[in-house]
Amino acid sequence: GAGVSQSPSNKVTEKGKDVELRCDPISGHTALYWYRQSLGQGLEFLIYFQGNSAPDKSGLPSDRFSAERTGGSVSTLTIQRTQQEDSAVYLCASSERTGLEAFFGQGTRLTVV
Amino acid sequence: AQSVTQLGSHVSVSEGALVLLRCNYSSSVPPYLFWYVQYPNQGLQLLLKYTTGATLVKGINGFEAEFKKSETSFHLTKPSAHMSDAAEYFCAVSDRQGGSEKLVFGKGTKLTVNP
Numbered sequence: 001g002a003g004v005s006q007s008p009s010n011k012v013t014e015k016g017k018d019v020e021l022r023c024d025p026i027s028g029h030t031a032l033y034w035y036r037q038s039l040g041q042g043l044e045f046l047i048y049f050q051g052n053s054a055p056d057k058s059g060l061p062s063d064r065f066s067a068e069r070t071g072g073s074v075s076t077l078t079i080q081r082t083q084q085e086d087s088a089v090y091l092c093a094s095s096e097r098t099g100l101e102a103f104f105g106q107g108t109r110l111t112v113v
Numbered sequence: 114a115q116s117v118t119q120l121g122s123h124v125s126v127s128e129g130a131l132v133l134l135r136c137n138y139s140s141s142v143p144p145y146l147f148w149y150v151q152y153p154n155q156g157l158q159l160l161l162k163y164t165t166g167a168t169l170v171k172g173i174n175g176f177e178a179e180f181k182k183s184e185t186s187f188h189l190t191k192p193s194a195h196m197s198d199a200a201e202y203f204c205a206v207s208d209r210q211g212g213s214e215k216l217v218f219g220k221g222t223k224l225t226v227n228p
Contacts, residue, residue: 033216040220042219043203045216101147102147104156104157107156
């Protein structure tokens with residue numbers, strides 16, 4: 001597609017439920033990033049995929065968070081047993097390769113009630 | 114791991130005044146450095162980047178930044194602020210240590226432009 005696409009754009013879920021957030025990167029981009037943006041906290045790195053290398057999961061805040069990238073393209077971020085503190089905007093970005101511009105999607109606003 | 118510090122979470126300037134947003138990084142290898150802008154209710158877009166070569170980098174909308182290795186800084190400037198520059202600005206470094214080259218962001222600086 002023309003840009004990074006994320007779905008859904010908004011998600012309201014009940015505490016304790018699982019959610020899946022989807023990211024479609026720009027075609028041909030080998031690097032894919034997930035970030036979390038909370039008010040006043042900037043962009044918190046979650047996970048990074050680069051080609052066929054093992055992902056860098058060092059930013060995942062707990063074992064309730066996981067992500068996969070199928071076929072080197074679409075990525076899904078899963079949050080299990082959601083908590084209120086998980087409420088944030090989740091941003092996905094992709095780049096053609098490391099060091100080049102990362103293009104961001106519009107994000108998924110997650111609200112846990 | 115590399116890190117980014119943005120001094121000042123909020124900066125306020127008058128229209129027409131100089132804009133200076135500060136960014137310092139920690140790195141033991143030559144970094145790739147970026148500035149992104151986020152307008153209200155919009156996604157992030159790249160303003161400018163430094164990878165190699167000329168240390169003074171020009172970006173969109175009249176912004177520029179200078180890579181100063183000795184000061185480990187990459188401050189963003191614009192000679193004359195416009196009302197349309199009101200946004201949040203993020204400095205980022207490509208973490209090129211340890212085999213993972215993820216982008217690490219600062220906490221952001223919110224710029225307010227007063228008429």
